[in-house]
Amino acid sequence: xxxxxxxxxxxxxxxxxxxxxxxxxxxxxxxxxxxxxxxxxxxxxxxxxxxxxxxxxxxxxxxxxxxxxxxxxxxxxxxxxxxxxxxxxxxxxxxxxxxxxxxxxxxxxxxxxxxxxxxxxxxxxxxxxxxxxxxxxxxxxxxxxxxxxxxxxxxxxxxxxxxxxxxxxxxxxxxxxxxxxxxxxx
Numbered sequence: 001x002x003x004x005x006x007x008x009x010x011x012x013x014x015x016x017x018x019x020x021x022x023x024x025x026x027x028x029x030x031x032x033x034x035x036x037x038x039x040x041x042x043x044x045x046x047x048x049x050x051x052x053x054x055x056x057x058x059x060x061x062x063x064x065x066x067x068x069x070x071x072x073x074x075x076x077x078x079x080x081x082x083x084x085x086x087x088x089x090x091x092x093x094x095x096x097x098x099x100x101x102x103x104x105x106x107x108x109x110x111x112x113x114x115x116x117x118x119x120x121x122x123x124x125x126x127x128x129x130x131x132x133x134x135x136x137x138x139x140x141x142x143x144x145x146x147x148x149x150x151x152x153x154x155x156x157x158x159x160x161x162x163x164x165x166x167x168x169x170x171x172x173x174x175x176x177x178x179x180x181x182x183x184x185x186x
Contacts, residue, residue: 009066012057020061023070024054031074038082045085053078127177131170138163139170 011019028050036046056077057064064073128136134156141147141155142163149167153160 005070006066009064009070012061013064013066015061020054020058023057027071027074028054030071031078034075035078035082038079045082049078049081049085052081056081123178123181124174127174131173135166135170138166142167 005023008019008022012023031053032046032050035049036043039045039049053074057074064070128139131139138152138156141152142149147155149160149163152163156163
């Protein structure tokens with residue numbers, strides 16, 4: 001190692017911006033080529049890592065050993081940064097892939113739930129159609145239209161107790177049919 005390199009490193013350790021600049025201009029192109037080769041021709045990565053390596057050199061300047069090869073020191077820092085960058089990208093890829101898979105499963109599950117709800121709605125519609133006419137009308141006014149028993153009573157001009165009885169019979173029939181369906185499916 002040349003004595004002028006040792007002197008530059010000693011001055012760098014003492015926060016000399018001029019020495020930092022001298023070392024940067026002396027080694028940045030070599031470091032760039034090293035990283036370019038390691039990154040298989042990724043110009044952006046090479047430029048980025050050269051800059052980050054020299055930032056790290058400035059931050060850790062007091063720890064540099066002037067007796068060791070400065071270019072080796074730079075290459076070690078850059079290589080470690082590149083490895084960290086690739087590990088980060090790999091993790092990002094894995095998390096992204098996992099996230100996409102989970103979204104796909106969720107969408108599939110939601111689609112299944114939508115289909116199940118549609119089938120259930122269709123089945124309830126079929127069961128509603130099988131109710132006696134007055135019971136069906138009361139059931140529709142109550143469960144679909146959301147009217148209270150009192151309003152249904154006033155509208156149809158029948159007692160609230162009749163409304164309650166008819167709704168109770170309609171719901172009992174629906175529950176029984178759904179239970180039978182569930183037994184067949186299970």
